[in-house]
Amino acid sequence: MTVVCPLADSYVVAAAREAGSAAEVTAARKLAKYTQLATNHTLQPIAIESLGPINASGCAFLNNLCGKLSAQSSDDRETI
Secondary structure: OOOOOOOOHHHHHHHHHOOOHHHHHHHHHHHHHOHHHHOOOOOOOOOEOOOOOEOHHHHHHHHHHHHHHHHHHOOHHHOO
């Protein structure tokens, strides 16, 4: 029987340590990759793991965005 792992080999160790850690590693890599872009723009990496967790700053950004959408539309169902 062959077991297929849905995670990239480079993230297996981090993901085994703590849920969401692979998303945090990915977000940090994205920030490092786009350092030059971030000097002129605001960069908010959003990393979502195959098994569900989202990086903390990405989750906070999405919660804030959904709150603003909800306030603009006056519809509480638009929040996370």
